[in-house]
Amino acid sequence: MTAKTTKDRLRQRLRSHVPRKPMLIGLSSVTVGIAGLLYELDQYVAGSLVLVTGGVLGAASERLTRLARQDHDARSASPHGCDLDGSSHREGQIWNIPRPTATFAGRHSDLARLKRRLARSSVSLAAVALHGVPGLGKTQLAMAYAERHRSDFDLGWWLNGSSRLWAVAGLAELAGQLGVGLNDQEQAARAAVAELGRRERWLLIIDDPLDQADLEGLIPNGPGQVIITSRNPSWSTVASTYEVSPFSTADAVKLLLAHSGDKNKEAAAVIADQMQGLPLALVQAGTYCRSGAITLDEYAQRFLTSQARLLEEGSPGPYPLTVAVTVRLVLAQLRRESPVATQLLYLFAHMGPTGLPHDLPAHAPHVLPRRLARLAQDPVSLDKAIQVLVRTSLISPDRPGYLRMHGVVQEIVRADVDRRTNTLWQRAMRRCRTIRDNGNSWGVARWLDSVGRLLVHAFPADTEDLSRWTRCAELQPHLDAYAGLAGHYSSDGLILANACERLAFYLCDRGEFAAAEHRHNQTLSLRKKALGAKHPETLAHQHRLGQMLTLRGDYIQSAERLRQLHTVQLRTGGPTDPATLGTQLRLAFAVFELGELREAERLARDVWNFLRNSFGEDHKDTLQARFVLGAVLFESKLDEASQHNTAVHQAFDEVYGREHLRSLMAWHNWARNRAEVGAYEQARSELTEILSITSRVHGPRHPFTLFAQHNLARTLWLQGAELNSVQAHFEATLAAREEAMGPRHPKTLTTRHYLARVLAKQGDVEAAERQLLHIIECRHSVLGHRHPQTMLAIEDLERLRTSGTMSVNGVDAARRLRPDLTEG
Secondary structure: OOHHHHHHHHHHHHHOOOOOOOOOOOOOOHHHHHHHHHHHHHHHHHHOOOOOOHHHHHHHHHHHHHHHHHHHHHHHHOOOOEOOOOOEOOOOOEEOOOOOOOOOOOOHHHHHHHHHHHOOOOOOOEEEEEEOOOOOOHHHHHHHHHHHOHHHOOEEEEEEOOOHHHHHHHHHHHHHHHOOOOOOHHHHHHHHHHHHHHOOOEEEEEEOOOOHHHHOOOOOOOOOEEEEEEOOOOOOOOOEEEEOOOOOHHHHHHHHHHHHOOOOHHHHHHHHHHOOOOHHHHHHHHHHHHHHOOOHHHHHHHHHHOHHHHHHOOOOOOOOOOHHHHHHHHHHHHHHHOHHHHHHHHHHHOOOOOOEEOOHHHHOHHHOOHHHHHHHOOHHHHHHHHHHHHHHOOOEEOOOOEEEOOHHHHHHHHHHHHHHOOOHHHHHHHHOOOOOOOOOOOOHHHHHHHHHHHHHHHOOOOOOOHHHHHHHHHHHHHHHHHHHHHHHOOOOHHHHHHHHHHHHHHHHHOOOHHHHHHHHHHHHHHHHHHHOOOOHHHHHHHHHHHHHHHHHOOHHHHHHHHHHHHHHHHHHOOOOOHHHHHHHHHHHHHHHHOOOHHHHHHHHHHHHHHHHHHHOOOOHHHHHHHHHHHHHOOOOOHHHHHHHHHHHHHHHHHHHOOOOHHHHHHHHHHHHHHHHOOOHHHHHHHHHHHHHHHHHHHOOOOHHHHHHHHHHHHHHHHHOOOHHHHHHHHHHHHHHHHHHHOOOOHHHHHHHHHHHHHHHHOOOHHHHHHHHHHHHHHHHHHOOOOOHHHHHHHHHHHHHHHHOOOOOOHHHHHHHHOOOOOOO
16 A cells, blocks of 8 residues: 555544534643654655654544544433533533543642632632643643533533534534624624623633634633643643642652552652653553553563653554643644754753753854854843743743753653654665754754754853852753763763763862762763873873863772873973973872872972973973972971961962862861961861851862861860860761762771770770771771771771870871871
8 A cells, every 4th residue: 555545544533523513622732743643754755754653653643533423422421511521410511621631630739720810800800821841731620620621601601613614513512502603703702792792601621723813812801711722831821830740759659549449558659750640641551550550660670661652552542632642732733833942942952950050052053053053142032042942831931041851751752863863864864964864853862962062162161260150050960961961972072071071070079079089980981082091181081081080089990090190201202391290299198198208209299390491480380280289298298288278278379369269178178277287266267267268158068178077176176175176077077078078088087086086085995996097997908908097097996995095196196106107
């Protein structure tokens, strides 16, 4: 059978059952549904663009046909004064509003708010427009309101508002019920509107109108109530608008359990999260489980790998179309109305669902398709395109300047892009390099590449600048979403590497070291695969990963990686290459943490001397090298360390400002020096101020905040402050470090060691011994048995068992053991 024959037969089949009266269904009206299906079939025949697969198209047409017959028969058989289902009601009441589905649940707060809005006036019209994405249950909410408050009305009438013709036809039918019917439908409709204006206690529900213009002159003005359900939120001149939100987790779980027959609330909560509370998708999932005799847990597992198929397949219970077909019908309308707005929707569909920046396309229009690039450079045209998307509710306004797109809708749009661009014709278009691509043949991978480039351009490069953290935080969810999708599709690995690198820098500056390490490893793997292990960009990222390992407390692996990288860089770039010098500084800090103070001093001093001679004392790179040198000299040459720390503290304040992280770290090192020479009160005052600033700027759980908190507690301990207060300080620091850095991080163990000293001083030898045994076990595995910190803990345990005392100052004790010992 030819495609043309199939198309003609389906056209005839669908058209033969379209009722003359409006159908009473929610979601997409049957007019839009049939028109959309026929349009998609036209596209299939003309260009082999299969948007709706044969099985789904056939199932959709069967449901539409069946509903058309049922609706026509029910409306013809229903006598005046009866519901569509034949149940009786108060005599004389005119009513054609259907009841909600038997499994309608939740929405208690929405119903209460809707009642309050509609009850504001008893002498003039009260109108509310319910709007939101397809599948949210706007129609069901309106039905439920009508059913709950039916006794408050003498008349309740339902209009299909998907076109003006159908709305006029519905009002003309109402005119007949009111006794003002005329032969001309338009005049009869206006007569019905006028009659309602003279009456009270009536409710009019207009389902799925597209625009205010379609209802001009068709909304009564009198003491009644009007509910409009629409994807378009622009109804402010006609009615107060109310955005219907997705279900809460609790309501979503109830709906899933009711439709699936399963009782597994945990699995239902997982699916509710996967569907992001979209009621139609939840109903579809529940009925899929019931009809397929599978559990909700099995469905959740299938959804991880087959989202698009599951959103497309299965019966959505009492609803005419699956959520996938419903959204694709809206997409078909959008493609006809505005191809460039459709491309903008495709762009947003490959990002995170919330907080989509309105101006994001303007950051790098050159990475977009030609038509969309021109749009991005014209703010007014961009605004108009977004307004088109908002009218469809596929995109919704978020806070000012930002948009949001439901995650399920994003998945359906991506699947639609994939299906449309995997035809033979489109694949041939992509291979034909002589044809300039306008975006029509872009598949998911190509859109992801564009999104990746766009986000990298928009993401601030200098993540140490705190003023840019707000922008970083706004874009992070979109970079995360892009990275997850790009790993699934065959997108450009280098673009993904650049995006992961930007994320890693930001996460590291925020002190989220575990997440930053994951992104650094991902970046390194992608660059090795694309560029090779010896490429300069790959080597540069090995340096950053070594730094990350130091911050994570894995000093052994960090030093090993940095030594290997330093050896390669000495051979390829030479000892004075900037990359070599940067690695050498990081290596100095790593070996310092391992207790190798002499090597740490040599490495840092060589870099400082070279930079000082080459660029001068005040160059930023020279100051950074001097900062590292002052830090590694703290344990062995306190006087020289104090000189370096004082100079760097003053210089960083001038260069970066007092609240920059580098300035705070230099200030902290200087204050710690003051405590070491016995200036406890000065050190305490400075560290208190530092802690206040870094808690406010970086947060109370940032690793540097906790570093300052630890050294403030240590200063109080050395100063001889009241022991209960000192113990409370160390216990609070220990709990925070365990949460933020982990219980086995060397810095966490240092705080625990000082807590053991306080406990021993208070006479709680048993508690101090338990702490030391735990410290020794952890340091053996993390730092090794010969590390100075491990040896110090063993010595303190021996002293505790023999004399009941421990060392007071870990730094002094380390100096007595060996001149090159270190403490964090």
